[in-house]
Amino acid sequence: MSNVNMLLVKESSGLPKIAIGVLLAILLFGMFIVGYDQGQLFSLVEGQKAFDDMWMHEFYHDLRHAAGFPCH
Amino acid sequence: MKTLAFILITLISGAIAGTILGLINQLLVEPYIDQAIEIEVQNTVASGEPVDLDELVQYRLWQKGGEIVAGTILGTSISALFGIVYVYSRDSLPGSNNKKKGLILAGIMFFVIFLIPALKYPANPPAVGDPETIEYRESLYIGMLVISGFTALGVAIIYRSLGQSRKESRKIIVPATYAVIIALAFAVLPNNSDEVAISADLLMNFRIVTTITMGIFWGALGILLGSFWDVVKPHETRAPKLRTV
Numbered sequence: 001m002s003n004v005n006m007l008l009v010k011e012s013s014g015l016p017k018i019a020i021g022v023l024l025a026i027l028l029f030g031m032f033i034v035g036y037d038q039g040q041l042f043s044l045v046e047g048q049k050a051f052d053d054m055w056m057h058e059f060y061h062d063l064r065h066a067a068g069f070p071c072h
Numbered sequence: 073m074k075t076l077a078f079i080l081i082t083l084i085s086g087a088i089a090g091t092i093l094g095l096i097n098q099l100l101v102e103p104y105i106d107q108a109i110e111i112e113v114q115n116t117v118a119s120g121e122p123v124d125l126d127e128l129v130q131y132r133l134w135q136k137g138g139e140i141v142a143g144t145i146l147g148t149s150i151s152a153l154f155g156i157v158y159v160y161s162r163d164s165l166p167g168s169n170n171k172k173k174g175l176i177l178a179g180i181m182f183f184v185i186f187l188i189p190a191l192k193y194p195a196n197p198p199a200v201g202d203p204e205t206i207e208y209r210e211s212l213y214i215g216m217l218v219i220s221g222f223t224a225l226g227v228a229i230i231y232r233s234l235g236q237s238r239k240e241s242r243k244i245i246v247p248a249t250y251a252v253i254i255a256l257a258f259a260v261l262p263n264n265s266d267e268v269a270i271s272a273d274l275l276m277n278f279r280i281v282t283t284i285t286m287g288i289f290w291g292a293l294g295i296l297l298g299s300f301w302d303v304v305k306p307h308e309t310r311a312p313k314l315r316t317v
Contacts, residue, residue: 015159019075023082023152030149034142036210059138063094065197066101066139066282067146068190070209072201 034060035069073159074306081300082155083148089293090147094140096285102136104278108197111270115199143289151293154181158297162307164232171298178294184224186286188254189216190279193264197278202266209264216261223253 033041033056042050057064057071064071109132116123158177167173193213201209227246234242268275301307 015073015078015156016075019079020156023079023156026083026152027149030145030152034146034149038206058135060142060145061135061198062102062105062139063097063142063146065105065195065278066097067093067286068186068193068195068213068282070193070201070206070213071196072198072203072206 035064035067074304074309077304078155078159078306081304081306082151082158082297085293085296085300086147086149086151086154087144088147088296089151089289090143090145091140092143092292093147093285093289094143096288097139097143098136100281100285101278102139104197104274104281106132107274108199108270108278111199147289147293151297154178154293154297157181158301159307161228169298170301171295174294174296174298174301175291176294178290180224182287182290184220185217186290187283188220189213190283192216192258192261194279195282196266196268197270197274199270200266200268200275205266209266212261212264216257219257220254223250 037054037056039051039054039057042053042055046053061071113123113128154177158174161177162170162173165173165176167176193209193216227250230249231242231246234245
């Protein structure tokens with residue numbers, strides 16, 4: 001009786017759907033808060049005040065311009 | 073596929089490339105943004121509104137710090153898309169290693185989701201853009217971005233379906249199809265009609281420099297993910313040891 005240990009390396013090119021879902025969620029959330037938020041996210045907590053302050057718009061302001069997003 | 077390793081190297085590549093973007097912008101883009109802010113301040117003063125210059129200096133420092141944070145977040149989010157596309161296109165991309173493949177895909181995606189939308193709706197510095205029209209302009213920009221992105225996805229599927237037997241014809245059909253659809257979108261979508269009340273030099277220099285720094289970002293993203301990929305090899309999985317008796 002003999003034992004032969006073989007280490008196989010196989011290649012797979014697919015991604016689990018859950019991984020695609022997580023990455024797409026990161027894409028949409030990141031793009032929204034950096035490029036488009038006008039107070040919507042903080043309004044969930046602060047209400048109307050968030051639309052007046054536009055904290056994220058102001059904090060990410062310079063990159064919005066530099067990355068080509070519409071601003072002002 | 074080593075999924076967790078893949079997600080980690082994808083997001084880390086984007087975070088690093090995005091931070092590099094935020095830092096480079098401090099040197100190359102900020103001088104133009106400061107010039108544009110100065111024009112905004114002059115306009116405000118001319119309209120009779122008071123401006124607290126000390127407060128403005130502190131505020132601008134805060135915004136410049138925010139640019140680096142925003143770079144990290146934007147880089148991470150863009151790399152999430154880049155990683156997905158890389159997984160499904162890696163076998164079709166030219167290049168002897170993953171750094172070269174990553175750089176080539178980064179070039180394609182820079183063209184499709186930055187340069188094409190920017191040619192229709194170019195970046196503007198502060199002092200350009202009516203706050204009342206921001207949602208309209210955002211819709212147009214997203215529209216152009218989505219059209220370019222999904223058209224590229226569609227022609228990539230056509231490219232694969234044509235196969236090796238039609239290698240020569242697909243080299244013509246694929247770019248021609250993309251070009252026709254983008255030309256139609258350029259013709260149909262309205263232009264940005266906001267007034268531009270700054271000098272043409274400032275406007276053009278800002279657009280050139282921001283295109284360069286976004287190109288650096290995409291290049292860094294491609295090289296970083298390719299480098300990590302060559303080390304981690306997330307596409308390789310080890311099968312269980314086989315015992316033959």
